[in-house]
Amino acid sequence: MTRTTGTCSTTAVGGEKVRAFVPHPLPPQRPVLRIEGELAERHAEAVAAIGRLEVAGAMVPSPDWFLYGFVRKEAVVSSQIEGTQATLEDVVVHEAAHQSERPADVEEVCNYVDALAYARAELAKAKGLPLCVRLLCAIHKRLMKGARGSEKIPGKIRTSQNWIGGTRPGNAHFVPPPHEVVPELLAALEKWIHSDDPLPPLVKAGLAHVQFETIHPFLDGNGRIGRLLITLLVEHWNLLSSPLLYLSLGFKRHRQEYYRQMDAVRTGGDWEGWVCFFLECVRESADDGVSTAQRLFSLVGADRRRLSDLKSVTVPAIRLFEFLPQHPMVTLSKAMELVGATKPTTGKAIDALTKAGILAEITGKKRDRIYAYRSYLDVLAEDTRTAPG
Numbered sequence: 324m325t326r327t328t329g330t331c332s333t334t335a336v337g338g339e340k341v342r343a344f345v346p347h348p349l350p351p352q353r354p355v356l357r358i359e360g361e362l363a364e365r366h367a368e369a370v371a372a373i374g375r376l377e378v379a380g381a382m383v384p385s386p387d388w389f390l391y392g393f394v395r396k397e398a399v400v401s402s403q404i405e406g407t408q409a410t411l412e413d414v415v416v417h418e419a420a421h422q423s424e425r426p427a428d429v430e431e432v433c434n435y436v437d438a439l440a441y442a443r444a445e446l447a448k449a450k451g452l453p454l455c456v457r458l459l460c461a462i463h464k465r466l467m468k469g470a471r472g473s474e475k476i477p478g479k480i481r482t483s484q485n486w487i488g489g490t491r492p493g494n495a496h497f498v499p500p501p502h503e504v505v506p507e508l509l510a511a512l513e514k515w516i517h518s519d520d521p522l523p524p525l526v527k528a529g530l531a532h533v534q535f536e537t538i539h540p541f542l543d544g545n546g547r548i549g550r551l552l553i554t555l556l557v558e559h560w561n562l563l564s565s566p567l568l569y570l571s572l573g574f575k576r577h578r579q580e581y582y583r584q585m586d587a588v589r590t591g592g593d594w595e596g597w598v599c600f601f602l603e604c605v606r607e608s609a610d611d612g613v614s615t616a617q618r619l620f621s622l623v624g625a626d627r628r629r630l631s632d633l634k635s636v637t638v639p640a641i642r643l644f645e646f647l648p649q650h651p652m653v654t655l656s657k658a659m660e661l662v663g664a665t666k667p668t669t670g671k672a673i674d675a676l677t678k679a680g681i682l683a684e685i686t687g688k689k690r691d692r693i694y695a696y697r698s699y700l701d702v703l704a705e706d707t708r709t710a711p712g
Contacts, residue, residue, distance in 0.1 A: 326353050326592030334501045336484045341492040345500040346537045348511040351594040365602040372609035379616035380567045391649040392703045397569035398435035399707045401550045404575050407431050411704040419652035419693050438465040456509045466544050475542035499539035508538045524560035528553050529601035533585050573604030618702050630679050639664045640672035651696040
């Protein structure tokens with residue numbers, strides 16, 4: 324199926340003429356996008372998988388159990404798609420150590436976590452920012468804070484031409500629209516997001532992602548903001564009550580197809596192909612999340628029973644254990660803060676958890692030691708240990 328999804332605009336950049344792509348507003352037209360046949364089946368499977376993920380998230384005593392790890396997993400994988408090398412363990416170690424200076428890769432991931440937390444807080448406020456261009460700019464400012472690309476006007480819509488691939492716009496793989504039309508394109512996208520378009524919300528989230536990526540409104544960080552937009556839309560449209568879907572994992576596993584399908588929208592109007600791919604990534608990532616949640620739930624239950632069976636177990640040790648899913652690495656001072664106990668009492672609690680094989684000291688140092696809930700992190704960190712080549 325072929326449709327035209329935009330026009331080419333000839334613009335001069337650095338003394339050479341280039342053809343920039345200006346997308347038509349959503350929704351897809353001529354022909355209209357219809358969710359029927361195979362697309363309807365893929366959509367039903369993806370929605371069912373998200374429903375199972377919501378149930379899995381509700382199984383645990385505290386929603387913060389999975390929220391802590393799953394948000395960081397999404398942040399790590401989304402950043403890895405852009406070439407960042409930081410792993411989940413890198414991020415958790417630096418959070419536990421409270422180091423004022425972070426490696427650049429870790430900084431980018433932590434910024435992603437902070438940006439998502441800020442956006443969710445704004446959307447939850449009665450007078451907070453709605454899901455709009457201003458919010459995306461505020462998110463971008465936090466994402467780029469102190470990180471690589473921080474000199475590229477964080478929080479501001481670009482006022483110059485950018486490009487994807489190649490050394491200059493003239494030999495680029497893709498040239499987004501000229502900066503003069505970016506504000507109106509973003510305004511149209513924002514209007515469509517809040518319209519009564521009858522397409523299913525999950526499909527709309529996938530369309531919005533490609534449209535944002537095509538507009539490429541910032542000088543850097545567009546991929547991460549575009550994937551974060553999906554997370555916000557899934558929650559905004561009540562498909563999930565919290566951001567438990569680490570969708571970037573599906574995109575990372577099928578990275579070349581991810582880029583190919585977005586290109587196919589721009590060059591041949593193949594929205595159907597993109598939606599089919601997107602829904603399959605949603606299903607795969609949601610099912611992976613369910614499996615991870617179940618494994619973590621079983622692991623914590625087994626470890627709790629083993630800890631309780633120890634004759635030397637103390638109440639502070641049990642209390643500290645219950646904090647570990649959202650603090651899978653702790654220092655002595657952090658453990659004291661969590662359980663509200665003295666240094667000797669907390670030290671005995673850590674010793675009990677170490678004896679039970681739950682915590683393990685990972686620094687090998689005499690001071691500033693860090694204790695990791697290694698088996699928990701091993702499950703959570705699958706597919707995050709190396710960046711894609």
